[in-house]
Amino acid sequence: MITVPTYNTxxxxxxxxxxxxxxxxxxxxxxxxxxxxxxxxxxxxxxIANTKDRSERxxxxxxxxxxxxxxxxxxxxxxxxHWRKGGIVxxxxxxxxxxxxxxxxxxxxxxRIALSEKVRAEKLLIVDAFDFPEAKTKSFxxxxxxxxxxxxxxxxxxxxxxxxxxxxxxxxxxxxxxFSEDMSxxxxxxxxxxxxxxxxxxxxxxxxAEEATETGN
Numbered sequence: 001m002i003t004v005p006t007y008n009t010x011x012x013x014x015x016x017x018x019x020x021x022x023x024x025x026x027x028x029x030x031x032x033x034x035x036x037x038x039x040x041x042x043x044x045x046x047x048i049a050n051t052k053d054r055s056e057r058x059x060x061x062x063x064x065x066x067x068x069x070x071x072x073x074x075x076x077x078x079x080x081x082h083w084r085k086g087g088i089v090x091x092x093x094x095x096x097x098x099x100x101x102x103x104x105x106x107x108x109x110x111x112r113i114a115l116s117e118k119v120r121a122e123k124l125l126i127v128d129a130f131d132f133p134e135a136k137t138k139s140f141x142x143x144x145x146x147x148x149x150x151x152x153x154x155x156x157x158x159x160x161x162x163x164x165x166x167x168x169x170x171x172x173x174x175x176x177x178x179f180s181e182d183m184s185x186x187x188x189x190x191x192x193x194x195x196x197x198x199x200x201x202x203x204x205x206x207x208x209a210e211e212a213t214e215t216g217n
Contacts, residue, residue, distance in 0.1 A: 002119060006126045006198070009139065011146010017126055017198065019119065023208045026109070026116040033185060036110035039100035040186040050094040054079040054087030107185070112208055114188040125149070125195045130158065130165040140168040144175070147195070155191035157183050157200050180204070 002025050006014040019025075057079040067074050081089045118124040125147050132139040144150055151173075157180040158165050166177040178187050180200040188194060 004119060004124060004126055006128055007143070007147050008128050009130070009132050009143050011143050014128060017201065019201065020205055023112055023205055024116050024119045024124075026112045028117065029109075029113050032106065032110050033113055033189070036102050036107055036185045037189055039102045040184060042098040042100045044186075045098040047092065047094050047096040047098070049092040051088040051091030053089070053091075053093075054081060057085065057087045059085065108208065110185045111183070111188070114185045115194075115204070118188065118194050123193045125193060126201060127195060127197050129197050129199065130162045132165075132168065135164060135168065137168050137171060140165070141172065144172075144195075149193050149195070152193055153191050154193035154195055155183075155187055157194060157196040159197070159199050159203065162197065162199070 001018040002021060003016045003018050004024075005016045008014060054077070059077070059079045061077050061079070064075055064078060065072060075083075078086070080086050115124070127143070127147075132143075141150075144154070153174045154176070156165065156169055156175060156177045158177060159180055163179075169175050169177060176187075176191060180196060180203060
């Protein structure tokens with residue numbers, strides 16, 4: 001078991017919480033993390049840049065002049081790529097596909113590795129419960145000040161019943177929120193710190209412990 005300190009909403013350190021190594025102590029695997037991260041990034045990417053080839057350009061398809069006898073270079077149509085306002089040959093198009101596939105087992109293991117890396121780097125912070133005396137942003141600011149991450153890029157993992165916390169923290173710079181059930185490797189690697197409640201820890205342990213025991217990873 002791995003012991004991680006816990007905090008209350010005032011930022012005061014508690015006695016700590018024991019985490020199972022099967023979920024929060026998985027050995028590093030940078031190759032898998034990179035593969036899953038790139039796949040998620042590609043699936044989120046929407047191609048915006050688009051150029052028109054010669055078939056999409058406006059203009060007649062008529063041959064500008066006869067093939068021989070004029071002394072000018074031969075040309076088939078005014079939409080040729082080497083002409084002004086002609087089509088683009090190898091430009092980007094909006095039908096590009098950046099999506100990549102990863103199976104469920106890869107994504108789940110990568111998430112456990114990312115969580116374990118946060119623990120090893122001491123960047124996983126556990127709060128007893130997101131239960132603030134006042135439902136105000138200043139209460140949340142006081143908490144992150146107490147746990148030592150003001151100004152740091154942090155991800156707040158919240159359960160569905162803790163959605164009120166997102167309202168308190170959404171206007172704080174460099175703080176992002178995500179539902180714990182939807183948390184991914186992409187979210188974890190894009191933030192330096194992860195702040196979750198004990199309820200999220202219990203959910204993650206329940207979700208991954210059985211699978212981790214079966215696979216032995």
